[in-house]
Amino acid sequence: MEHITLLLAIVIVTALVFDFTNGFHDTANAMATTISTGAMKPKSAVAMSAVLNLVGAFLSVEVAKTISSGLVDESGITPEVIFAALVGAILWNLVTWLVGLPSSSSHALMGGLIGATVASVGFAGVNGGVVVTKVLIPAIAAPVVAGLAAMLAARLTYRVDRNTDAKATAKGYRAGQIASAGLVSLAHGTNDAQKTMGIITLALVAGNVLAPGSNPPMWVIVSAGLAIALGTYLGGWRIIRTMGKGLTDLQPQQGFAAQTSAASVILASSNLGFSLSTTHSCSGAVMGAGLGRKGGVVRWSTATRMFVAWGLTLPAAGLVAAMSEFVTKQGGWGVAAVAVFLVASCIAIWVISRRQIVNHTNVNDVDTEEPADVVTDAVAAVIPPPAGELKTTLPAPADSEPVRPAAV
Numbered sequence: 001m002e003h004i005t006l007l008l009a010i011v012i013v014t015a016l017v018f019d020f021t022n023g024f025h026d027t028a029n030a031m032a033t034t035i036s037t038g039a040m041k042p043k044s045a046v047a048m049s050a051v052l053n054l055v056g057a058f059l060s061v062e063v064a065k066t067i068s069s070g071l072v073d074e075s076g077i078t079p080e081v082i083f084a085a086l087v088g089a090i091l092w093n094l095v096t097w098l099v100g101l102p103s104s105s106s107h108a109l110m111g112g113l114i115g116a117t118v119a120s121v122g123f124a125g126v127n128g129g130v131v132v133t134k135v136l137i138p139a140i141a142a143p144v145v146a147g148l149a150a151m152l153a154a155r156l157t158y159r160v161d162r163n164t165d166a167k168a169t170a171k172g173y174r175a176g177q178i179a180s181a182g183l184v185s186l187a188h189g190t191n192d193a194q195k196t197m198g199i200i201t202l203a204l205v206a207g208n209v210l211a212p213g214s215n216p217p218m219w220v221i222v223s224a225g226l227a228i229a230l231g232t233y234l235g236g237w238r239i240i241r242t243m244g245k246g247l248t249d250l251q252p253q254q255g256f257a258a259q260t261s262a263a264s265v266i267l268a269s270s271n272l273g274f275s276l277s278t279t280h281s282c283s284g285a286v287m288g289a290g291l292g293r294k295g296g297v298v299r300w301s302t303a304t305r306m307f308v309a310w311g312l313t314l315p316a317a318g319l320v321a322a323m324s325e326f327v328t329k330q331g332g333w334g335v336a337a338v339a340v341f342l343v344a345s346c347i348a349i350w351v352i353s354r355r356q357i358v359n360h361t362n363v364n365d366v367d368t369e370e371p372a373d374v375v376t377d378a379v380a381a382v383i384p385p386p387a388g389e390l391k392t393t394l395p396a397p398a399d400s401e402p403v404r405p406a407a408v
Contacts, residue, residue, distance in 0.1 A: 005079075005207065007079050007080070007083075007207075007335065008079050008203060008204070008207040008209070010083065010335070010339065011079045011082050011083045011086070011200075011203045012200055012203060014083055014086045014090070014342075015082075015086055015196050015199050015200045015203065015224075016196065016200075016223060016224070016227040017086075017090060017227075018089050018090050018093070018105075018109065018199075019193065019196035019224050019227035019228045019231065020227045020228070020230060020231040021090055021093040021094060021097070021105070021231060022093065022105040022109075022192055022195070022228055022231060023050075023053065023227065023228040023229065023230065023231020023232040023233075023234075024097070024232065024234045024236040025093050025096070025097050025102075025103075025105050025231075025236050025239060026105055026188060026192060026232075026236070026239075026278055026279060027046055027049060027231075027232050027236045027239070027240060028102055028236055028239040028240040028242070028243040028282075029102070029184060029188060029243070029278045029279055029281075029282035029283075030049045030052075030181050030182075030184040030185040030188055030259070030282075031045040031046060031049050031181055031185075031240065032239075032240045032242075032243030032244035032286070033177065033181070033243070033244060033254075033255035033258055033259060033286060033289075034177050034178065034181040034255065034259070035240060035244055035363060035364065036243075036244030036245050036249075036250060036255070036364055037174065037177065037250055037251065037252045037255045038174070039174035039175075039177040039178055039181075039252065039255065040177075040178060040181070042237075042360035042363055043360050045181070046232060046233055046234075046360075047233060048178075048181070048182060048185065049181070049182075049185040049188075049232050049233075050185075050229040050230070050232040050233035051229065052182050052185035052186045052189060053186075053188055053189040053192075053193065053225070053228050053229045053232050054189060054225045054226065054228075054229040055186060055189060056185065056187065056188060056189020056190040056191075056193065056225075057189045057190070057193035057194070057221060057224060057225030057228065057229075058221060058225065059186075059189070059190045071110060071113060071114070071126070071127060071130055071131065071134075071135075072113060072114070072117045072125055072127060072202075073121075073124070073125045073126075073127065077117065077125070077202060077205075077206045078120065078206050079203055079206050079207050080120075080325065080328040080329055080335060081113075081116045081117060081120045081206070081325055081328075082113070082116070082202060082203045083324075083328060083335065084112070084115075084116040084119070084321045084322075084324035084325035084327075084328050085109070085112035085113040085115070085116040085117075085199070085321045085325075086109075086112060086199070087112070087320065087324045087338055087341075087342050088108070088111065088112030088115060088116070088316075088317040088318060088319070088320035088321030088322075088324060089105070089108040089109040089111070089112040089317050089321070090342065090346070091320055091342070091345055092108040092111075092112075092313060092316055092317040092320070093105055093108055094345075094346060094349045095349065096239075096309055096313075097236055097238060097239060097353075098238070098349050098353055099238075100238035100239055100241060100242045100246070100358075101239070101242065101305060101306055101309045102239045102242060102243055102279045102282075102283055102306060102309075103279060103306075103309040103310060103313050104139070104278075104279045104280055104310060104313050105192065105195075105277075105279070106191075106192065106195055106277045106278070106279075107135070107139065107277055107310075107313040107317070108313050108317040109195055109199065109317075110131075110135055110314065111313055111314035111315065111316070111317035111318040111321070112317040112318060112321035113199070113321070114126050114131070114314070114318050114321075115317065115318025115319060115320070115321035115322040115325075116318075116321040116322060116324065118318075118322060119321070119322035119323075119325040119326055120325055120329065138269060138277075139277055139280060139310075142265055142269070142280045142284065143280045143281060143283060143285075143287075144284060145265055145284075146261050146262050146265045146280075146281040146282070146284040146285040146288065147284035147285060147287055147288030148288060149261035149264070149265070149285070149288065150254075150257050150258045150260075150284070150285040150286070150287075150288035150289040150292065151288035151289065151291050151292040152292070153257035153260065153289070153292070154253060154254045154257040154258075154288070154289045154291075154292025154293055155292045155293075156257075157173070157253040157254075157256065157257055158253060158292075158293060158294075169252075169253070170251070170252045170253075173251075173252035173253050173255070173256045174252045176252075176256040176260075177252060177255045177256045177259060180256055180260045180263060181259050183259070183260070183263040183267075184259050184262055184263045184266070184278075184282065185232075186263075187263045187266035187267045187278070188266065188278050189225065189228065189229075190266075190267065191269065191278055192228060192278055193224050193225050193228045194216075194224075196224040196227065196228070197221055197224045198216070200216065200220045200223075200224065201216045201217075201220060204217075204220075237358040237360060237363045238358045240363050241358055241363050241364070241365070242302065242306075243282070243283065243286060244363070244364065245364055245365075246299065247283070247286055247290070247298065247299055247302050247303060247306075248286060248287060248289075248290030248296065248297055248298045248299065249290070249296075249297060250286070250289060250290065251293065253293075254289035254290065254292060254293055254296070257285075257289045257292060258282070258286050258289035259282075259285070261285045261288070261289075262278075262281045262282045262284075262285040265281045265285075266278055266281050269281075280310065283306060287303060324338045324341075
């Protein structure tokens with residue numbers, strides 16, 4: 001710790017700020033469906049998620065090693081580069097939070113790191129193979145796999161309990177949701193908290209405090225876990241509203257299916273060292289669960305805006321980071337200018353957010369309703385409903401007349 005310079009300290013603090021934004025940005029991943037179905041009170045849900053995020057931060061360092069020693073070439077990285085990368089990631093997190101879109105904090109961080117590295121040393125500093133195999137492929141596969149798993153799980157739950165009492169079933173699945181939400185929170189801690197651990201470790205390596213290839217020190221693990229837990233506790237209510245009510249309407253069975261499927265995908269990826277987006281996994285699972293119920297609705301206008309945000313995350317964060325790196329490498333005044341720009345931007349976004357406040361008291365309010373469209377209808381048409389939902393209805397002939405009593 002005694003070898004940490006002022007610049008390195010600024011980078012570490014900025015990394016923890018990113019971790020904090022990651023926490024409230026991604027609270028929806030674990031708790032949106034639990035809150036929307038009424039399984040838990042909003043404040044209780046985010047408190048439980050915060051504690052389990054902290055616990056999850058201590059379970060593995062595989063993802064941290066991917067970030068700190070696999071994504072970019074350590075030899076060409078300086079603390080200024082990492083600072084610029086974090087600026088791009090933080091601003092993208094805050095902009096998407098402001099508009100209530102569940103974009104990937106993971107991809108914002110990696111996009112910022114790639115953009116700043118390219119601006120500093122060129123494309124040779126980026127390990128393209130790692131980007132493809134451990135970032136891009138999981139980004140595409142995660143929502144698809146989680147979505148299909150959640151859709152099948154939802155349909156299975158409706159089939160299994162088709163002859164049971166509806167109220168008792170709903171109560172049981174709400175209890176299951178609490179357990180599965182805890183699992184998602186734990187998985188989030190094992191995956192997302194490690195990204196900040198990895199970026200701080202990379203900064204320490206760049207500052208010659210640690211040897212290349214080192215694991216995160218314990219103080220890094222503790223500080224990253226606390227930062228993401230605090231952000232989670234504050235709750236990203238705007239994104240929780242989108243995930244819980246704006247994307248689809250979920251019953252307890254669907255919420256349980258979505259969270260269990262997402263947690264399985266996230267935990268598997270953490271074990272393999274994939275820097276997976278928990279947002280992609282959870283959003284895909286929510287949409288899959290929405291389609292898993294007969295008559296379920298996915299609001300595709302909201303989903304389309306979300307997909308656009310996903311596609312813009314890497315390049316947008318990378319562009320801001322590249323411009324920040326261009327300024328920071330001008331010297332100390334450049335670092336100070338970028339720091340002032342970051343603080344001013346954060347304050348401006350917060351002030352704008354005060355115009356329409358979303359918190360635990362109105363998180364389940366939905367402004368607009370969108371009927372099922374052609375995509376939902378097409379999916380419902382090719383998937384047979386569970387046996388318990390089959391109904392035989394004979395439509396009346398088009399030319400039939402209402403029956404009138406005979407005149408007396």
